[in-house]
Amino acid sequence: MSxxxxxxxxxxxxxxxxxxxxxxSSSGNLGVSVTNITVDGASTGAQDDTGxxxxxxxxxxxxxxxxxxxxxAPTTSGPATTEPATTATTEPATTGPGCACDLAPDDCHTAPxxxxxxxxxxxxAPAESACDDxxxxxxxxxxxxxxxxxxxxxxxxxxxxxxxxxxxxxxxxCVAPYEDCDGDLDNGCEVPVGVAxxxxxxxxxxxxxxxxxxxGSSNTANATNFGSFYCSDCATCNPLGANLVQWxxxxxxxxxxxxxxxxxxxxxxxxx
Numbered sequence: 001m002s003x004x005x006x007x008x009x010x011x012x013x014x015x016x017x018x019x020x021x022x023x024x025s026s027s028g029n030l031g032v033s034v035t036n037i038t039v040d041g042a043s044t045g046a047q048d049d050t051g052x053x054x055x056x057x058x059x060x061x062x063x064x065x066x067x068x069x070x071x072x073a074p075t076t077s078g079p080a081t082t083e084p085a086t087t088a089t090t091e092p093a094t095t096g097p098g099c100a101c102d103l104a105p106d107d108c109h110t111a112p113x114x115x116x117x118x119x120x121x122x123x124x125a126p127a128e129s130a131c132d133d134x135x136x137x138x139x140x141x142x143x144x145x146x147x148x149x150x151x152x153x154x155x156x157x158x159x160x161x162x163x164x165x166x167x168x169x170x171x172x173x174c175v176a177p178y179e180d181c182d183g184d185l186d187n188g189c190e191v192p193v194g195v196a197x198x199x200x201x202x203x204x205x206x207x208x209x210x211x212x213x214x215x216g217s218s219n220t221a222n223a224t225n226f227g228s229f230y231c232s233d234c235a236t237c238n239p240l241g242a243n244l245v246q247w248x249x250x251x252x253x254x255x256x257x258x259x260x261x262x263x264x265x266x267x268x269x270x271x272x
Contacts, residue, residue: 107131108143122147136168159188181215182228191215191229196269197238199231200252210236210248212270222270224252234270237262 101113101120108131113122125131127145138151156163156170161180163172174180174189181191191213192198192206200209203226211224211231218230236248239262246254247265 106149108147108149137165158185159190161185161188179215193229194269194272196236196267199226201231202252203231205252208254209252210238210246210254211252212272214272218272223272232270232272234268235265236268236270237265239266 099115099118099120101115101122102111104111104113104122108125108129109122110125111122113120115121124145124147125143127143129143131141131143131149133141133149133151135151137154139154141149141151144150154165154168154170156165156172158170158172160175160178161172162175163170165171170185172185172188177192177195178189179191179193180189181193191204193214194212196212197210198204198206199211199213201224204213209231211233213229213231215229217223217225217227218232220232222233223230224233231252233248233250233252238246238248238254240246240257243259243261244257245260245262246257249255
């Protein structure tokens, strides 16, 4: 083909290439280019879409950030980092787990209390408030106003007996010659057993009687029974002075003083 014919062909094709390049550029810039064509050892520069001979135009595709068609270097990210956690600090609670101060520990403190250094501190109950000190041998228990319950030691005093309180009960022992004939130590040891001049027909009478008392009962003729004890009578004589005596009569009392002496009957203990 002659150069003139080739030039004619190229001049006919170049508008087509230029149009194609323009359409691709408007729809995405695909970068179509026309390279130099060598004819009979000579290079002929083709026009690009700008009209500059011998120039190859290539348009790179571009997109806005966020467009899924964006290409380029991969995005890299490092290990996730977090800030150290901050520990919350609080003041000691007045109530709540570990320091609930809504229940007083005993009768001599009141609730609610106050939490101090993790420990509950309760105000004392008013003085004379009722309480129980846990001691069965005290009575009249009451708060002292400073948080302590106090009671008076139970009295174990009883007539003709000694002892103290043990486990809430008085443990007593009779003082001789008295005995506990009725089995009730709360009223003490009431009978002076085997002592002269302690009872009469009406019972115990240490001031005017002339009979002798014993625990239990007796069926003898000279005995008078009084339930838990009995009295025996005998010919007892009480010397009052020179030639003046008293004799025990059948009622267990003394006859009026009279002249005479007691002999072997002086202050006898009437046999049981």
